[in-house]
Amino acid sequence: MIQSYEIQICLGSSCFSRGNREVVQVIRDYLKKKHLDDKVMLRGARCMDRCSEGPYLIINGKTFVKTGVQDVEKLLEKELAEPGK
Numbered sequence: 001m002i003q004s005y006e007i008q009i010c011l012g013s014s015c016f017s018r019g020n021r022e023v024v025q026v027i028r029d030y031l032k033k034k035h036l037d038d039k040v041m042l043r044g045a046r047c048m049d050r051c052s053e054g055p056y057l058i059i060n061g062k063t064f065v066k067t068g069v070q071d072v073e074k075l076l077e078k079e080l081a082e083p084g085k
């Protein structure tokens with residue numbers, strides 16, 4: 001069962017323009033659809049100085065790079081279902 005999670009998404013200008021603008025919306029929709037809004041804290045972050053690897057995303061301390069809209073739902077399913085794997 002899901003406890004509490006934290007997703008940090010880089011909203012710095014590079015990541016934002018390279019896809020995180022859409023990714024953040026996909027994450028919001030996913031959390032709503034799965035009724036996880038109250039269990040997952042979604043936070044926007046400033047540039048993490050890793051723009052070349054962006055769009056940049058951190059789920060429970062685990063870093064994901066170059067995550068596109070097409071990958072994010074699968075990623076959330078995996079990461080929110082199997083913490084720490």
Ligand code: FES
Nearest residue numbers: 012015047048050
């Ligand atoms: S804008 Fe995201 S790491 Fe720089």
